[in-house]
Amino acid sequence: MTAETLSDWGEEDHTEMGKVREFHVSSSQHHAAAKYLLSACLPNASSLMATEVVYLGGYVIECLLKAVLFANTRPRKHEMLEREVKFEIGHDLEKLRLRLERLRKPIRLPIQHGRLFRLINTQWHTNLRYEGKRMVTQEAQQFMDAVDSIVIWANEGVR
Amino acid sequence: MTKTKNPAAGKVQTKATRTIYKRFKEKFPDLPDEVEEVVYQYLPGAIRVRIIHPSFAGKSFGERELLVADVLTALGEEIEGRITLLILMTPEEAKKQSRHMSRVFDDPTGERL
Numbered sequence: 001m002t003a004e005t006l007s008d009w010g011e012e013d014h015t016e017m018g019k020v021r022e023f024h025v026s027s028s029q030h031h032a033a034a035k036y037l038l039s040a041c042l043p044n045a046s047s048l049m050a051t052e053v054v055y056l057g058g059y060v061i062e063c064l065l066k067a068v069l070f071a072n073t074r075p076r077k078h079e080m081l082e083r084e085v086k087f088e089i090g091h092d093l094e095k096l097r098l099r100l101e102r103l104r105k106p107i108r109l110p111i112q113h114g115r116l117f118r119l120i121n122t123q124w125h126t127n128l129r130y131e132g133k134r135m136v137t138q139e140a141q142q143f144m145d146a147v148d149s150i151v152i153w154a155n156e157g158v159r
Numbered sequence: 160m161t162k163t164k165n166p167a168a169g170k171v172q173t174k175a176t177r178t179i180y181k182r183f184k185e186k187f188p189d190l191p192d193e194v195e196e197v198v199y200q201y202l203p204g205a206i207r208v209r210i211i212h213p214s215f216a217g218k219s220f221g222e223r224e225l226l227v228a229d230v231l232t233a234l235g236e237e238i239e240g241r242i243t244l245l246i247l248m249t250p251e252e253a254k255k256q257s258r259h260m261s262r263v264f265d266d267p268t269g270e271r272l
Contacts, residue, residue, distance in 0.1 A: 094205040094243045101204060114240045122245050123220060125260060142221055 019070040019078055027063035030056045031151065038144055041137040050140035051133055057140075057147045058093075058124030061117075064154050065096045072103055093121045113153050116146035170199035170267055175238050176206055182230045187212050201267050207244040209264045211253045223247040 034056035041050050066085060073081050089095045097117065100107040109117055123143055176198045183197060184190050187210060190197050198208045215223045224231075227247065231239045246260055253261060 094201060097243065098202050098204055111236050111240050118243055118245055119220070119224075121243055122260065125263065136219065139219055139221075142219075 017071070017075070019082060020067050023063045023067035023070065027060050027067060027151075030059045030063065031147070034060060034144060034147070038137075038140055041140060043137055046134040046136050048132070048134055050135040050137050051128060051131075053140040054123055054135055054143050055128045057143050058120060058126075058128075060147050061120055061124075061150055062091060062093060062096065064151060065093070065100065068107065068154055069096070069100055069103075072100075072105065072107060091126050093117070093124070109150075110153070113150055116149050119143070119146050120150070169201070170195050171201075173200050175241060176200055178238060179206065179208060179234060179242070182233055183208070183210060183227070186227070186230050199267070201243070204241055205243040206238075206241045207246075207264055207267070208242055209244075209246040209248070209261065211248055211250055213249055215247050216249045216251075220247070 034053050037049050037056070038053045041047055041053065069085070070078060070081065084099075089099060097109065120143065123139075172194060177194065179198045180190075180194045189212075190210065197210065198206065201207045210227065214226060218226070224245070224247065227245075231242075244260075244264070246264055248261065
């Protein structure tokens with residue numbers, strides 16, 4: 001089985017690609033929202049908006065990697081994979097990355113992208129929404145730069 | 160060893176984690192003597208590191224990473240590439256119980272909700 005790129009399934013109605021589409025669309029929506037909020041953050045300032053950028057940015061990667069996982073799993077196994085994603089992987093980016101590495105044809109982040117993944121995984125968690133922490137715009141920018149790089153890597157083709 | 164899709168998460172020490180501890184201990188001699196306070200293998204291929212040190216005060220995440228870049232480089236790409244969580248915090252930040260990532264580090268079996 002060859003690794004599927006996210007652009008392979010295009011706009012056509014591929015029923016078996018439903019989860020791929022669902023996660024990819026979610027990722028794209030979070031990406032657009034995070035970029036919009038980032039554009040509204042004042043330079044050299046700390047803000048809750050910058051924290052929201054990071055909060056949304058993490059979901060970009062979570063949804064994207066889940067799209068990659070489904071795109072590279074046989075459709076007949078999607079139902080089982082969906083349960084695994086929901087009950088075992090959840091929001092855990094480390095488990096998600098490991099799961100990609102354990103595919104029949106393993107998908108591994110290149111070393112540079114691995115470093116960006118580490119940056120994202122260390123700064124992002126779903127509890128950010130409760131902490132009320134004000135992040136600095138530059139940190140949010142750096143976080144989104146890392147997100148952008150991983151998005152490009154996934155969209156250009158996982159090989 | 161059987162290869163499973165979802166190996167159990169935990170705090171495991173390996174040759175790689177011991178190497179990481181040794182390197183960071185050389186740079187930060189006042190790190191705890193308990194290895195798992197600093198580094199452990201969360202999952203196969205996923206190592207977590209937490210360095211608590213006052214030298215990180217007033218620095219951004221990127222600047223903190225630069226402070227430990229020499230250690231990461233010395234580890235080599237194979238080991239460095241397995242570090243999936245790198246918490247670099249000051250003692251004051253570590254005291255704040257609201258620091259979720261520190262709790263995630265302390266309890267790898269807990270939910271990341």
